[in-house]
């Protein structure tokens with residue numbers, strides 16, 4: 001049995017949550033290992049809706065253009081009536097891009113492609129996934145966590161300071177810690193399958209028998225290839241034949257004129273829908289992220305997105321604490337992310353009820369742009385009551401640099417650092433991990449007070465994950481120092 005004592009963080013599970021955390025830690029120079037018990041990458045299209053807020057996160061991680069290149073806008077939905085007629089509907093009302101919200105609409109990206117882009121980014125940053133390595137035991141021996149793993153090379157122990165359970169809905173780590181996972185089984189079972197077929201055009205998302213849970217079936221064309229994602233509710237019990245012949249028989253049974261021929265089934269799964277939320281996200285130095293912490297029906301297209309954003313919330317905090325920031329910073333992960341998941345469970349189950357009656361339409365709330373952390377202990381209680389508040393997502397803005405050139409705010413925020421936007425000239429001494437951007441006639445940005453809504457003399461701190469940490473007026477220099485001491489490693493100037 002070998003032992004590796006030198007890893008700061010062990011991430012278990014290389015799905016969307018584990019990969020996002022690994023990319024974020026890699027760019028921050030944290031040492032970690034990322035293991036997955038699968039022999040190789042997951043191949044299914046499962047979570048295929050990437051919401052605008054996640055696109056902003058992906059922009060910061062340097063992959064948004066690659067994600068867009070392997071995806072597409074959502075196709076129009078073609079809803080067929082029993083008489084064979086149809087009507088075309090846009091599931092999402094068309095939302096244009098704006099300066100403040102650069103990604104108006106979600107993109108359709110099969111999950112295996114999103115994960116492939118994240119894996120490539122991880123490799124660029126010097127990391128990799130260790131496949132075929134499963135976690136089989138966890139012990140916190142007081143001096144750190146000892147994780148037992150098993151794979152082709154036999155059993156090993158890995159000693160780490162922090163262990164991350166990104167190991168999906170059936171999380172081994174959540175069970176090993178005896179963290180309760182209350183909620184309910186929703187009485188809906190469904191199949192999802194990636195199939196090649198003849199007989200349907202690829203320009204729309206075909207939906208048959210909407211509102212009839214016993215006969216509903218839909219075929220969504222996945223971008224860049226021949227594959228459709230089939231989704232359909234099925235009976236709660238019984239075996240499901242997911243072979244080519246089995247899927248063909250299933251389709252024939254539900255369609256009036258069996259004109260569709262199945263050529264291949266690339267991946268298929270039958271699953272029961274649940275809505276559950278872990279009672280705790282943290283036990284000592286062990287954290288749960290993604291589906292390990294919350295599961296819900298796919299109706300809102302929220303699961304993968306929420307999982308990515310869990311990891312994005314935790315990444316900068318782990319890196320800061322490993323570099324010497326106060327350990328209490330890590331408590332804010334559960335404080336901030338658990339309420340988000342609780343609300344999302346309600347959203348997804350509400351949409352499921354509507355889908356049962358064939359009238360599901362996704363609104364602004366699924367895009368996740370209005371989520372934030374106003375009640376968090378990291379949201380500084382500001383005197384500046386007008387406009388954006390601490391805890392809110394910082395909107396993007398198109399500004400003008402000191403040389404007169406166009407500048408996007410998100411270009412300045414991109415990267416692992418904190419940002420201070422300072423109206424007028426800031427006398428803040430330079431310190432590691434904080435970029436100061438002065439705004440005004442003699443500043444680095446010539447304009448901005450209008451677009452950014454800065455008060456006279458305001459200093460605004462933006463967190464590494466793009467949320468406003470605090471708004472400070474000109475006379476609150478000590479408050480800034482105290483705030484930064486909570487979130488950054490100590491610094492002596």
Ligand SMILES: Cc1cc2nc3c(=O)[nH]c(=O)nc-3n(C[C@H](O)[C@H](O)[C@H](O)COP(=O)(O)OP(=O)(O)OC[C@H]3O[C@@H](n4cnc5c(N)ncnc54)[C@H](O)[C@@H]3O)c2cc1C
Pocket residue numbers: 012013014015016017018035036037038042046047048049050111133134135136166167168169171172192231271289290291292298300301302303304305306307
């Ligand atoms: C039909 C369907 C449609 C969906 N549509 C959407 C959508 O449109 N938008 C959206 O946001 N979400 C959607 N989702 C949800 C989305 O797929 C999940 O929320 C997402 O995969 C969660 O990511 P994760 O990384 O937390 O977990 P997972 O993707 O489940 O990854 C967990 C990983 O951990 C590994 N693992 C498990 N146990 C161990 C162990 N002991 N040791 C080592 N490795 C281990 C597994 O092999 C796996 O690779 C959909 C889901 C379904 C089923």
